[in-house]
Amino acid sequence: MRLFLPVLLSLVLAMPATAEVKVPQSQTEISLSFAPLVKEAAPAVVNIFANRIVQQSESPFRGNPLFEELFRGFGQSQPRVQNSLGSGVIVSEDGIVVSNYHVVGMATEIRVVLTDRREFEAEILLADRDSDLAILKINADTPLPHLSFRDSDEVEVGELALAIGNPFGIGQTVTSGIVSGLARSGTATGNARGYYLQTDAAINPGNSGGALVDVSGRLIGINTSILTRSGGSNGVGFAIPANLVARYVEQARAGNDSFTQAWAGIFGQAVDYSLAEGFGLSVPEGVVISSMHPVSPFAEAGLALGDIVLSVDGQPVNSPPEMLFRMSVRPVGDTITVEYLSDGEVREAEVALIEAPDTPPRDARVVQGGTLVGLAVANINPAVQSELNLPTALSEGVVVTDVSGPLARVGLRAGDVLLEINGEAIMSTADVEDVSDMRSRNWRIDGLRGGQRFSYRFRI
Numbered sequence: 001m002r003l004f005l006p007v008l009l010s011l012v013l014a015m016p017a018t019a020e021v022k023v024p025q026s027q028t029e030i031s032l033s034f035a036p037l038v039k040e041a042a043p044a045v046v047n048i049f050a051n052r053i054v055q056q057s058e059s060p061f062r063g064n065p066l067f068e069e070l071f072r073g074f075g076q077s078q079p080r081v082q083n084s085l086g087s088g089v090i091v092s093e094d095g096i097v098v099s100n101y102h103v104v105g106m107a108t109e110i111r112v113v114l115t116d117r118r119e120f121e122a123e124i125l126l127a128d129r130d131s132d133l134a135i136l137k138i139n140a141d142t143p144l145p146h147l148s149f150r151d152s153d154e155v156e157v158g159e160l161a162l163a164i165g166n167p168f169g170i171g172q173t174v175t176s177g178i179v180s181g182l183a184r185s186g187t188a189t190g191n192a193r194g195y196y197l198q199t200d201a202a203i204n205p206g207n208s209g210g211a212l213v214d215v216s217g218r219l220i221g222i223n224t225s226i227l228t229r230s231g232g233s234n235g236v237g238f239a240i241p242a243n244l245v246a247r248y249v250e251q252a253r254a255g256n257d258s259f260t261q262a263w264a265g266i267f268g269q270a271v272d273y274s275l276a277e278g279f280g281l282s283v284p285e286g287v288v289i290s291s292m293h294p295v296s297p298f299a300e301a302g303l304a305l306g307d308i309v310l311s312v313d314g315q316p317v318n319s320p321p322e323m324l325f326r327m328s329v330r331p332v333g334d335t336i337t338v339e340y341l342s343d344g345e346v347r348e349a350e351v352a353l354i355e356a357p358d359t360p361p362r363d364a365r366v367v368q369g370g371t372l373v374g375l376a377v378a379n380i381n382p383a384v385q386s387e388l389n390l391p392t393a394l395s396e397g398v399v400v401t402d403v404s405g406p407l408a409r410v411g412l413r414a415g416d417v418l419l420e421i422n423g424e425a426i427m428s429t430a431d432v433e434d435v436s437d438m439r440s441r442n443w444r445i446d447g448l449r450g451g452q453r454f455s456y457r458f459r460i
Helices: 004-016 036-042 066-069 242-253 274-279 319-330 382-388 429-436
Strands: 047-057 076-090 096-099 109-113 119-121 122-130 133-137 160-165 172-184 191-197 211-213 219-226 236-239 266-270 287-292 308-312 336-343 345-352 377-378 400-405 416-422 444-449 452-459
Touching: 036 047, 036 211, 047 096, 076 160, 076 219, 076 308, 096 242, 122 242, 133 242, 160 219, 191 219, 191 319, 219 242, 236 242, 242 319, 266 319, 287 319, 308 319, 377 416, 377 429, 400 429, 416 429
Parallel strands: none
Antiparallel strands: 047 076, 047 109, 076 096, 096 133, 109 119, 122 133, 160 172, 160 211, 172 191, 191 236, 211 219, 219 236, 266 287, 287 308, 308 336, 336 345, 377 400, 400 416, 416 444, 444 452
16 A cells, blocks of 8 residues: 555656546547546437327226226227337437337327437437337437447447436436347347347336447447346347448438338248258358248349358348348348358359339238128238238238228237138138128138137127
């Protein structure tokens, strides 16, 4: 201690009186303090308050446990305002704000509050449930603080990262950690179609839509979800990579109110150890093509069933969501370079990125009479598959697009694929209308939901 104090005092005296405050540019600098970085980045992270109107049934037997349960669902529907709280990130000086769909989706009123307490009404430019992204616009008289995008393909495991948001509505909060994983997908993230960066920086309810930034204050991801058993942070959080976010912003600026994604037209599975042995691979890698639409751009480029996609544009792919992500960050009309294994030989192909074709005709229609009145259906084609997230393996058949009338109470849902009705095979929308006029009191509907077979029986 006698030696330490004089040395510490001499170091303090040696510091310049007017030390310049700068944003840390290296891990060594950032380890001293996060304060300069936070001062630069935090003003671009906003609080978001969203309201939406929901209908709630009011039972005339409310308060009576016996009759309330017996007559649940009866009573007049009353509108109710539902509030949600989250975070957002300003990514341009003219007021483009990125948040999560689950924060603002279906909102009737959105209010954005900056760190300087200015408040703005926001409009939704583009919202996408599948990616959990929403692009908003606010209008200010002066340029707004904003974060720039970093190429998220350059992010490495072990990098320092800060999560900035508004957890539990207590006010803007900054937590630190590292990037602890890349290419996270599947059920662990809560979205099997997603592709995420993983961080151990604490993310809690209210952080959704907030920023994950690097040591230079650049946006590397939008915080979206956590893996937890307690409801709070367990050190496993997920962020949507900046490269995908930038594509959504680009499409919103172009005036698109929905995301236009390239269509693969293939269905694949990750190569595990047993598959790798069967294909003669030294290590498990890539995605094996297990089904393919006849007009898939991969088929047009020369790939076939059983081929293994190893990389897209030089980036390894080891799961179907990862491959979809690599296609999603490129605009429709571009061409991607695909490296694949075919008959034991590594090959390369140029695959055109196209929209899902709307052929053969979907022949969408709503049943006008009979038992199935009010049922909206369409023939399955690539465009319908893409819109309703149907498995690529379903290349034909009929899908439910909306349900109203008596069948809404039976249990049918949009996205259900109809196979048979009262034993009659359903191959087209015309078949549905024909069967609706069937004279029968007992009905049976067989179909597929999420790849699983279901059967509904009802009596009229």
